[in-house]
Amino acid sequence: MSKKIITLHVNGKDREVMIDERESLYETLRNELNLTSVKKGCEVGECGACSVLLNGRCVDSCIYLTMWAVGKDIVTVEGLRDEENDDITDVQKEFIKEAAVQCGFCTPGFILKAVEIVGHNKPYTRDEIKKLITGNLCRCTGYMNIVTAIEHAIKHNMDKLGVPYEVMPSTTSFDVPEDEKDKMLESLLAMQNNDVTKI
Amino acid sequence: MNYIGKSNLRVDAYGKVTGKAKYTADLAPKDSLIAKVLHSTIANGEVISMDVSAAKKVPGVVGVFTCFDVPDVEFPTAGHPWSTDPKHQDIADKKLLNQRVRFYGDDIAAVVAENDVAASQALKLIKVEYKEYPVHTDARSMLNDKDAMALHPNWRKDNVIAHTSFKSSDDFDYDKAKLKAIEEYGEENLIEVVKNVKTPRISHCHIELPVSYAYVDSNGKVTVVASTQLPHICRRVVAQALNIPWGKVRVIKPYIGGGFGNKQDMLYEPLNAWLSVKCGGKPVILEIPREDTMIGTRTRHPMDGDVRGLATKDGKLLCRELKNYSTNGGYAAHGHSITAKCAGIFQNLYKNPLGVNSEAWTVWTNAPTSAAMRAYGVPQAVSFAETLTDDICFKGGFDPLKFRLDNLCDENLVAGGVKFYTYGLKKCLEIGAEKIDWYKKREAYKNQIGPIRKGVGICSFIYQTAVAPIALETASVRMILNQDGSMQLSLGATEIGQGADTVFTQIAAESTGISPDKVYVISTQDTDVTPFDTGAYGSRQTYVTGNAIKECGLLLKKKICEYALLMEDEDGIKGKKLEDLDVSDNYVIDKNTMEKLIPLDKLSTTAFYSFTHNQHITAEKTTDITTNTFASGCTFVDLEVDMPLGIINIKDIISVHDSGTIINPALATAQVHGGMSMSLGYGMSEELILDPVTGKAYNNNMLDYKIPTAMDSPDFKVEFVVMKDPTGGYGNKALGEPPTVAPAVAVRNAVLNATGIGFNEFPLTAERLVHEFKAKGLI
Numbered sequence: 001m002s003k004k005i006i007t008l009h010v011n012g013k014d015r016e017v018m019i020d021e022r023e024s025l026y027e028t029l030r031n032e033l034n035l036t037s038v039k040k041g042c043e044v045g046e047c048g049a050c051s052v053l054l055n056g057r058c059v060d061s062c063i064y065l066t067m068w069a070v071g072k073d074i075v076t077v078e079g080l081r082d083e084e085n086d087d088i089t090d091v092q093k094e095f096i097k098e099a100a101v102q103c104g105f106c107t108p109g110f111i112l113k114a115v116e117i118v119g120h121n122k123p124y125t126r127d128e129i130k131k132l133i134t135g136n137l138c139r140c141t142g143y144m145n146i147v148t149a150i151e152h153a154i155k156h157n158m159d160k161l162g163v164p165y166e167v168m169p170s171t172t173s174f175d176v177p178e179d180e181k182d183k184m185l186e187s188l189l190a191m192q193n194n195d196v197t198k199i
Numbered sequence: 200m201n202y203i204g205k206s207n208l209r210v211d212a213y214g215k216v217t218g219k220a221k222y223t224a225d226l227a228p229k230d231s232l233i234a235k236v237l238h239s240t241i242a243n244g245e246v247i248s249m250d251v252s253a254a255k256k257v258p259g260v261v262g263v264f265t266c267f268d269v270p271d272v273e274f275p276t277a278g279h280p281w282s283t284d285p286k287h288q289d290i291a292d293k294k295l296l297n298q299r300v301r302f303y304g305d306d307i308a309a310v311v312a313e314n315d316v317a318a319s320q321a322l323k324l325i326k327v328e329y330k331e332y333p334v335h336t337d338a339r340s341m342l343n344d345k346d347a348m349a350l351h352p353n354w355r356k357d358n359v360i361a362h363t364s365f366k367s368s369d370d371f372d373y374d375k376a377k378l379k380a381i382e383e384y385g386e387e388n389l390i391e392v393v394k395n396v397k398t399p400r401i402s403h404c405h406i407e408l409p410v411s412y413a414y415v416d417s418n419g420k421v422t423v424v425a426s427t428q429l430p431h432i433c434r435r436v437v438a439q440a441l442n443i444p445w446g447k448v449r450v451i452k453p454y455i456g457g458g459f460g461n462k463q464d465m466l467y468e469p470l471n472a473w474l475s476v477k478c479g480g481k482p483v484i485l486e487i488p489r490e491d492t493m494i495g496t497r498t499r500h501p502m503d504g505d506v507r508g509l510a511t512k513d514g515k516l517l518c519r520e521l522k523n524y525s526t527n528g529g530y531a532a533h534g535h536s537i538t539a540k541c542a543g544i545f546q547n548l549y550k551n552p553l554g555v556n557s558e559a560w561t562v563w564t565n566a567p568t569s570a571a572m573r574a575y576g577v578p579q580a581v582s583f584a585e586t587l588t589d590d591i592c593f594k595g596g597f598d599p600l601k602f603r604l605d606n607l608c609d610e611n612l613v614a615g616g617v618k619f620y621t622y623g624l625k626k627c628l629e630i631g632a633e634k635i636d637w638y639k640k641r642e643a644y645k646n647q648i649g650p651i652r653k654g655v656g657i658c659s660f661i662y663q664t665a666v667a668p669i670a671l672e673t674a675s676v677r678m679i680l681n682q683d684g685s686m687q688l689s690l691g692a693t694e695i696g697q698g699a700d701t702v703f704t705q706i707a708a709e710s711t712g713i714s715p716d717k718v719y720v721i722s723t724q725d726t727d728v729t730p731f732d733t734g735a736y737g738s739r740q741t742y743v744t745g746n747a748i749k750e751c752g753l754l755l756k757k758k759i760c761e762y763a764l765l766m767e768d769e770d771g772i773k774g775k776k777l778e779d780l781d782v783s784d785n786y787v788i789d790k791n792t793m794e795k796l797i798p799l800d801k802l803s804t805t806a807f808y809s810f811t812h813n814q815h816i817t818a819e820k821t822t823d824i825t826t827n828t829f830a831s832g833c834t835f836v837d838l839e840v841d842m843p844l845g846i847i848n849i850k851d852i853i854s855v856h857d858s859g860t861i862i863n864p865a866l867a868t869a870q871v872h873g874g875m876s877m878s879l880g881y882g883m884s885e886e887l888i889l890d891p892v893t894g895k896a897y898n899n900n901m902l903d904y905k906i907p908t909a910m911d912s913p914d915f916k917v918e919f920v921v922m923k924d925p926t927g928g929y930g931n932k933a934l935g936e937p938p939t940v941a942p943a944v945a946v947r948n949a950v951l952n953a954t955g956i957g958f959n960e961f962p963l964t965a966e967r968l969v970h971e972f973k974a975k976g977l978i
Contacts, residue, residue: 095212101209103457134908168914176206
């Protein structure tokens with residue numbers, strides 16, 4: 001076995017790791033760097049649970065050699081942060097607000113894919129969003145709320161860019177108004193650890 | 200109601216969107232040994248010998264264990280409550296590793312190694328010598344072969360796990376009823392449909408693989424951390440499999456990445472525990488690869504049913520019959536219960552004035568084991584019942600909506616101790632019809648020609664909310680008031696993605712008066728700590744555990760109020776009686792005046808630290824539920840069929856559910872979406888296919904086995920008919936599984952409306968559609 005020490009740029013930091021040249025980025029991120037948001041669902045690039053951002057683009061880390069990632073900017077969900085507002089990102093907030101999370105196992109992969117999509121700065125339609133996320137599988141949600149969450153995240157970005165963008169109106173008579181969801185999110189975030197650590 | 204019926208955000212959402220939520224594999228110790236399982240490459244036969252010498256020599260291999268090494272103990276794997284009556288105990292027919300091979304992929308050996316590569320290499324070096332027997336992969340072929348060898352001769356010589364016949368009366372006979380109908384109405388005034396319907400073998404496809412790790416702790420306790428839906432049952436089965444006292448086993452369940460019934464069986468936890476014991480109690484992790492998961496764990500039962508139904512020419516359904524052959528695979532797992540549930544729903548969905556016979560055989564075969572999957576036999580039941588209805592309507596020229604409104608079971612239905620305490624089925628149909636614009640579209644879609652045709656379709660269903668009175672329904676809950684007036688909520692019921700922890704929080708808040716942000720639900724179950732509950736299955740938890748939480752909450756509240764009376768120095772307390780007090784929004788209040796008397800944080804701190812009235816306020820409650828109420832609902836779909844391409848495009852789809860009070864509408868809606876998606880997979884794309892000769896699966900991977908992707912998923916519409924059920928803790932009925940029942944068959948019935956072709960084999964793949972349209976000369 002040929003072990004090698006390499007440097008990876010992960011979540012904004014250079015990390016020195018000793019790896020087997022044959023190992024996948026999935027294995028390195030989980031086993032060496034304890035980034036457990038990177039999930040295993042198939043090990044052959046079918047399900048997208050192990051998605052990570054490489055230079056802003058999503059790849060299946062289970063079928064990507066760690067050696068290939070040297071010199072690239074690697075981002076996992078642990079590294080996502082809205083630095084400007086010292087907060088979780090709009091994508092993460094929308095996944096919470098739109099009930100786009102159930103078991104949560106595919107969620108990190110979807111969130112990274114959504115971050116990539118929002119970063120395109122394009123006013124995608126729902127059908128376009130569906131096509132873009134089709135490499136990520138989810139068995140709990142039927143995708144509907146995930147698409148809605150991404151739509152809403154795109155909307156925030158389009159608002160910032162001054163581009164008109166309409167999200168699909170709710171299809172159920174039980175819907176909760178946006179401002180009420182925002183309030184609930186605010187109180188949910190207030191309960192979380194990161195706010196405790198600010199004390 | 201302060202907190203019930205509100206769309207609270209999920210209590211676990213933050214952890215899940217930030218990657219902080221930990222699942223089983225995330226928690227395994229870094230020095231865990233890696234286990235891998237060797238599967239048989241024949242479907243029926245015996246392992247005669249195994250040569251493991253080369254495997255043992257691979258550097259890093261710690262141990263190789265074969266079917267010749269395991270304890271001679273057969274154990275049951277089903278996630279059912281144990282029965283103290285031997286006659287009602289689950290069938291014990293599986294060993295940890297099996298020398299007698301019953302399906303292609305049976306577990307025959309295991310390797311434990313220091314690393315993944317060594318384990319994989321060793322697995323490949325094991326040499327196996329088999330003796331092969333003839334293969335029968337489906338129930339009918341097994342039964343038709345009178346010389347078929349018994350797979351479990353200690354249990355049954357004929358491979359029939361069980362045969363039941365649910366009849367409207369003991370002497371009911373379909374043919375006699377038909378003769379009676381001919382006498383009464385005249386043959387020319389009757390419509391009869393006779394056909395065969397086949398349902399697919401479905402894989403659960405939870406994205407998290409089945410995974411566990413096991414070790415023996417410093418006190419000698421065999422500990423298994425597992426992705427399971429039911430930690431307390433898992434503990435019992437592990438103990439049975441290892442033949443050790445139940446208390447010697449500890450099971451811990453962290454977050455789980457989906458289960459859908461597959462993790463309602465004990466899959467590899469017992470083997471994992473045994474491997475750790477054999478390796479000196481060191482931590483051993485066992486994660487099953489996707490390909491092995493799809494054949495070696497569990498599947499939804501493929502069923503093959505002969506169906507008959509008779510109606511009058513003016514649209515009155517008279518009698519029906521189902522003879523259903525259910526392929527159970529190599530091991531009994533849940534035994535006959537799923538096929539029996541299917542039979543019961545077929546029987547009871549409609550009124551059958553001249554009677555009904557619903558007969559079922561569950562058969563051991565040389566196929567992957569079928570067991571629980573979301574909705575437990577009911578998708579198959581409506582595949583029989585609701586395609587029969589539409590075929591009768593098509594033949595008789597009846598409107599399928601009106602026919603259902605006239606003939607579906609009504610609020611008087613009582614079946615096996617289950618009844619409608621509230622009945623919303625027909626209301627669901629009316630709402631769905633209005634939303635989809637049923638009558639207008641039925642009219643508009645008449646007499647279509649051309650390659651692309653439109654259709655609308657319905658499917659309705661009923662669903663038992665829990666498993667009582669067939670099985671025990673019991674749940675325990677513990678509440679502990681913290682020093683600051685917040686609360687710890689500990690339960691044996693499990694969060695498996697469905698949102699249980701969030702609705703449990705809401706129910707706890709409603710019953711105690713402590714606001715949801717101060718309710719800390721302990722999501723991880725640990726059988727050493729957590730009170731008993733049978734776990735997540737059967738759409739039971741919000742109903743059964745929900746009742747227990749409510750009662751526990753009321754008890755805690757009473758104790759808080761009793762303590763408040765001891766705090767005489769507080770303004771407004773003196774002279775108050777217990778019945779004057781209540782807790783609301785974290786205050787003890789005077790319920791007559793709604794005046795706030797004592798804040799809970801002050802009361803709790805006082806209780807903990809008082810020299811005169813020191814008390815730790817806790818409550819614990821066990822409830823067993825003997826009632827069971829029917830939920831119901833329907834799906835309407837509007838679609839286009841591209842006939843030359845065999846492609847179905849769903850234009851509009853709506854599910855309407857009669858599930859009592861909806862505790863959390865946003866999460867309930869999300870759960871319905873997921874169920875609808877899963878049903879569309881069953882209806883249009885999913886089928887695990889076996890080679891009938893070898894029993895080998897053709898498509899046991901997520902590329903060739905097609906669960907819906909985002910592109911396959913339409914935007915779902917969801918509505919609820921809310922009626923407060925008197926038996927649910929806060930009026931709630933089943934919702935976890937019901938969404939998975941109807942959409943597939945609604946699609947099939949809409950295709951019938953569009954094209955005039957009634958498909959009787961699911962899923963409706965492009966291949967099946969084109970083949971049939973060609974055969975009928977339509978393309």
